[in-house]
Amino acid sequence: MSSGATTSRSVCPVTYALEIFGDRWTLLVLRDLLLEGRSRFKDLLAANEGIATNVLADRLRRLERRGLLSKTRDPTDARQLVYAPTETAIGLVPMLVEMMIWSASQGQARVAPSFIARFEKDREALVTDLQAEIRARIGKPQL
């Protein structure tokens, strides 16, 4: 494995997770890649009001190094890079869903009522559907 193994100061799972994506911008970029379907640098930049170009570039590099995203050339425009979440990143969907539901429960975050209804009806199905949608969007074979 990459530097993650050697720089890890702790094996507590919460600390480990924070070392990988415990940076505010990193988690927002993961949200965009996973839940918003953004895949290009300029869209990721526009989505995160206030993120500096060099900060975004750094977070994308780190995510790639940690195995959370892959980078390819756009087949229709070779100058453009396309970023896609890996299976490791798609594995974060359950955590993101719980984060969204918690925020919704606080009454101050905008979460679609249909999303909450799907969660309340069948959490597992919601997570599985979201992950399938991500894989379909990035052209990955369904697991």
Added chain:
Amino acid sequence: MSSGATTSRSVCPVTYALEIFGDRWTLLVLRDLLLEGRSRFKDLLAANEGIATNVLADRLRRLERRGLLSKTRDPTDARQLVYAPTETAIGLVPMLVEMMIWSASQGQARVAPSFIARFEKDREALVTDLQAEIRARIGKPQL
């Protein structure tokens, strides 16, 4: 509501969650209060290698202001403060569980095999049990 309502820059639920606990130390303090059963300043300080006294005091103040923890005097020693997670904080257990399971799946974090087995057998029961254990520990009536 407190400052949370007025300083919120976005109503995206991920951004909202990050505004509340998107700071590394804040999430580690929540882990200690919720999952490690720590309730005293000196134990929280000792648990987080490298956290400065003033940083811990600040994060505890913020968590209290945001309604995630309550502070009382120790009945056996009035000079001691006892910190306890509120129901809002206990509502973060599902997210913490998902975070731990994801870290465990990466093979680098220490998660008890019995914890993973309970998760795989019945996630809902694991979450409910953990929340009941927290309420019992802090002497709250079971919901």
